Amino acid sequence: MSENDHDDRLDRRIRAALLARAGERPPVDAAWRRFVARARRSRARRRAGGLGFVAALAAGAVAFALVQGSGPSTIKIVTSPAPSTSTSRPTPSSGSGPPPPVTVTTVPGASTTTGPDTTTTTTPATTTTTALGVSATTVPATATTTQGVPVPPCPASQLRISPEFSQGATGNWALPILFRNTGPAACSLYGYPGVSWVSASGAQIGVPARQVHTASYPPRTVDLGPGQAGVAVVEVPDQANQQLAGCRSVRAAAIRVYAPGSTSPVQLTPTGPGSNALVYCSTAAAPADVGPVAQG
Amino acid sequence: MAGRPAPELEGLFTQAYAGLVRALTVACGDREMAEDAVMDAFVQAHRHWDRISSYENPAVWVRRAAINRLSNRRRGLGRRLRFLSRASGQRPEVVPGPSGGGVATLLAGLPVQQRVAVALFYLEDLPVAEVAAAMGVSESTVKTHLRRAREHLAAALEVSGQ
Numbered sequence: 179m180s181e182n183d184h185d186d187r188l189d190r191r192i193r194a195a196l197l198a199r200a201g202e203r204p205p206v207d208a209a210w211r212r213f214v215a216r217a218r219r220s221r222a223r224r225r226a227g228g229l230g231f232v233a234a235l236a237a238g239a240v241a242f243a244l245v246q247g248s249g250p251s252t253i254k255i256v257t258s259p260a261p262s263t264s265t266s267r268p269t270p271s272s273g274s275g276p277p278p279p280v281t282v283t284t285v286p287g288a289s290t291t292t293g294p295d296t297t298t299t300t301t302p303a304t305t306t307t308t309a310l311g312v313s314a315t316t317v318p319a320t321a322t323t324t325q326g327v328p329v330p331p332c333p334a335s336q337l338r339i340s341p342e343f344s345q346g347a348t349g350n351w352a353l354p355i356l357f358r359n360t361g362p363a364a365c366s367l368y369g370y371p372g373v374s375w376v377s378a379s380g381a382q383i384g385v386p387a388r389q390v391h392t393a394s395y396p397p398r399t400v401d402l403g404p405g406q407a408g409v410a411v412v413e414v415p416d417q418a419n420q421q422l423a424g425c426r427s428v429r430a431a432a433i434r435v436y437a438p439g440s441t442s443p444v445q446l447t448p449t450g451p452g453s454n455a456l457v458y459c460s461t462a463a464a465p466a467d468v469g470p471v472a473q474g
Numbered sequence: 475m476a477g478r479p480a481p482e483l484e485g486l487f488t489q490a491y492a493g494l495v496r497a498l499t500v501a502c503g504d505r506e507m508a509e510d511a512v513m514d515a516f517v518q519a520h521r522h523w524d525r526i527s528s529y530e531n532p533a534v535w536v537r538r539a540a541i542n543r544l545s546n547r548r549r550g551l552g553r554r555l556r557f558l559s560r561a562s563g564q565r566p567e568v569v570p571g572p573s574g575g576g577v578a579t580l581l582a583g584l585p586v587q588q589r590v591a592v593a594l595f596y597l598e599d600l601p602v603a604e605v606a607a608a609m610g611v612s613e614s615t616v617k618t619h620l621r622r623a624r625e626h627l628a629a630a631l632e633v634s635g636q
Contacts, residue, residue, distance in 0.1 A: 185624075188624065188627075188628055189596075189624075191631060192592075192596055192624065192627050192628075192631070193596045193597075193599075195580060195627075195631060196500065196577060196580070196592070196593075196596050196597050197596075197597065199577035199580060200496055200497075200499070200500050200577050200597055201496065201499065201505070201577070202496075203492035203493060203495070203496050204491075204492055204495050204496070204505075204509065205492075206487070206488055206491055206492050209487075209491055209492070209495075209509070209513070210484070210487055210488070210491075212513065213479070213487060213491075213513060213516055213517070213520075214478070214479060216513065216517050217478075217479055217517055217520045451599075
């Protein structure tokens with residue numbers, strides 16, 4: 179194995195880790211409205227000349243007075259970002275009352291990319307087969323965690339699955355897929371997601387992504403606290419490579435993703451550069467690869 | 475002319491704002507500070523849009539401005555802290571943020587310049603040349619930052635066993 183391969187793999191690993199840990203992008207709409215308001219104000223202030231300076235002085239004086247008057251309270255500076263609470267989403271209460279019902283319900287807005295064909299399995303502890311032909315066990319969801327050591331598996335309803343994009347190695351598109359715990363309690367993921375390409379009618383294109391087993395990044399149990407995300411990287415041969423392999427390349431309508439252990443898929447439609455990963459080989463000649471879900 | 479931003483500026487904002495905030499949040503460890511810096515940079519861009527819109531890639535200018543704001547603010551923050559602690563006769567208490575085990579842990583120990591390079595290169599997926607332009611340093615400096623950061627991160631990811 180060449181040094182370059184190693185560097186590429188490390189780079190992908192670092193990128194995936196950062197993506198999973200970096201938190202979500204802030205919503206643009208609200209920011210744009212704030213920006214427009216500020217852009218207007220900044221023009222107005224310039225017209226008002228030196229008034230801004232006077233205002234700043236006054237604000238400084240007030241701040242000083244507040245500090246003086248605040249008595250023995252300590253000054254607290256929070257050094258790292260607050261969890262992004264900007265997405266308004268109904269969260270189940272995590273109070274000390276009776277635990278929420280065990281049935282898995284799809285929280286509105288929780289998985290924004292869920293396609294219309296998504297059905298949520300409510301059967302407890304059934305073993306079913308996912309798109310990959312891998313046996314997957316659905317464990318009844320327990321939304322609240324007792325303080326015990328084993329963290330329950332993440333129920334599908336508690337995961338928001340979203341695509342990221344990155345350029346990947348030469349000849350491939352890398353598509354990191356984030357699995358974010360939107361629930362109120364910690365949950366865990368283990369193993370590989372099921373990933374396949376589907377047409378607008380929902381028919382599968384080519385073969386599902388192959389699971390890549392490497393000694394350096396084996397599957398591990400990934401514990402996700404509320405708001406934390408795990409990440410699995412999908413690598414898709416680009417169109418040139420698909421054609422080299424003798425494929426007929428088809429542009430898929432979506433990428434269907436099963437979280438590890440889940441039987442309810444979501445459909446992802448990456449936009450921007452990530453949309454390149456929708457072009458897929460219609461035969462088994464150039465399949466994509468997918469790694470295990472890793473902690474960010 | 476009520477100061478309504480130009481459509482091109484709106485396009486740039488929509489395309490660049492969120493990603494830049496996320497990257498700078500990782501670089502400085504404070505979401506609010508990053509948001510302020512990026513917002514300030516865009517307000518500045520709006521003010522000088524006649525000039526900046528003629529640049530080949532206005533996004534480069536905005537990134538550069540936001541990073542400048544951020545480093546000025548970090549220096550300012552240190553001064554303000556010292557001032558406040560003198561004024562109140564208290565030592566400022568630094569409270570670790572709530573995202574333990576997150577990106578802060580991974581990047582702990584990296585100098586700020588390396589964090590900025592890492593955030594722009596890995597999170598924003600910018601080529602080295604654009605990272606260099608955003609940071610106002612040479613490409614070889616960026617490569618050095620990235621090489622050192624890579625060594626650190628390789629070890630950190632190895633240790634965490636993930």
